[in-house]
Amino acid sequence: MKDYKALSDIQEDLNKGIITCENLVNKLLEKISKETSLNAFLETFDESAKLQARLIDEKLLNNSAGKLAGMVIGIKDNIVYRGHKVSASSKMLENFESLFSATVVERLLAEDAIIIGRLNCDEFAMGSSTENSAFGVTKNAANQAYVPGGSSGGSAVAVQAGLCLASLGSDTGGSIRQPASYCGIVGVKPTYGRVSRNGLIAFASSFDQIGPFTHTVEDAALLTEIISGHDRMDSTTSNVEVPSFSQSIFKSDSSKKYKIAYIKDCLDHNGLNEEVRLAVTAKIEELKSDGHIVEPISFPFLDYMVPAYYVLTTAEASSNLARYDGVHFGYRSPNAKNLEETYVFSRSEGFGAEVKRRIMLGTYVLSAGYYDAYYAKAQKVRRVLRDKTNEIFSDFDFILSPTTTNSAFKIGQKSNDPIEMYLEDIFTVQANLVGAPAISIPLGKTANNMPFGLQLMAKAFDEKNLFNFSATLMNKQ
Ligand code: GLN
Helix, strand or coil: CCCCCCHHHHHHHHHHCCCCHHHHHHHHHHHHHHCHHHCCEEEECHHHHHHHHHHHHHHHHCCCCCCCCCCEEEEECCECCCCCECCCCCHHHCCCECCCCCHHHHHHHHCCCEEEEEECCCHHHCCCCCCCCCCCCCCCCCCCCECCCCCCHHHHHHHHCCCCCEEEEEECCCCCHHHHHHHCCEEEECCCCCECCCCECCCCCCCCEEEEEECCHHHHHHHHHHHECCECCECCCCCCCCCCHHHHHHHCCCCCCCEEEEEHHHHCCCCCCHHHHHHHHHHHHHHHHCCCEEEEECCCCHHHHHHHHHHHHHHHHHHHHHHECCCCECCCCCCCCCHHHHHHHHHHHHCCHHHHHHHHHHHHHHCCCCCHHHHHHHHHHHHHHHHHHHHHHCCCCEEEEECCCCCCCECCCCCCCHHHHHHHHCCCHHHHHHCCCEEEEEEEECCCCCEEEEEEEECCCCHHHHHHHHHHHHHHC
């Protein structure tokens, strides 16, 4: 069977009768079972995937199949699916089975996607390398000595290695875009409020968004339009209309000229790999010669973004994770003899080191004596960043930057230095702090043959132009 990279190719072969959904699922399950060294899947949902495949094959015969017929998709292990296990890659939720499905899962299934399994990630989505999973590190399929990025590393590798056509991840500060960059695929963080978080295990609720990983912008656009839209189960979802992003790409004028800004400090950043800098600079020149307006802008706030992000997200995480206490939710220590020990032992044994670090940091920045100095201050910084970013969007369609300062690093290389790991997020957190949509598309490879990506950010709810332009860029490459 072909190694499919686009849903349209699968649907063409389904329609011609060359393949069936059942063949496709069986083939992929076989492939996944051989690729265990990557550690991308924590579990495959064989029974439900095969059942779903047979149902869709029948629907295809009587022309009643949905838009995602033939789409075999994996989900990050923090998105719940009724009757299936979900653990947030944490011992705290090991063997927990969900009683309901996330809204995104329901929307995918309603359009006949097949959910093939759950994918490894950093514990509770905290990390940039998928080394923080309680169930082992996920390896980059381009070279298994390297990390895939994180926290949605399993979701990125599953697509990169052709174990499923697409996957869902979640992005709180870059967890879709950074692994997409490191694995040479497309990753999208939609506008905050576009996609329901109902059924997403919360990390930092005012930042988290679910989004897709794919090989093509067209498939990312289609998945985004299907999972987007108001949901009465999540009051932060927006009523703003969801255009058909995928149709809009087909109809769009690929010669349309855009106004694109790039932040000078990003390209001058001293941590930026020279090959990445050259590739982004060359892309800027190419865009200019294609008739786009591309201008450097000054945005002297780069140094504030990562600190503000880590103060706010750890504060939210410390509150969100309070429920896992061995009483209300989660692992209960068998060693506890009273209530206090139940809390202390369950949380000490159930959470990993990075999650504990964040809970402590978050509790500290929220504590009475420090609230104003840290949490309230960071909220003000967030407001300034949002206002200043929106000022840029009143003049420009997109902000362009590298997605990451480099290609993937080696497994173990940064695990002893949390600050260095946090700086992984330098270019990605802006979109989450301000709520804007952003995409990473493949840009090039460093000399060691590892991929890296280009990031485009648009103003809130302007995914349509983001997809149109990204598709033009990718189809040109
Ligand atoms: N790397 C970032 C962090 O560790 C982003 C995580 C995410 O987006 N879930 O917080």
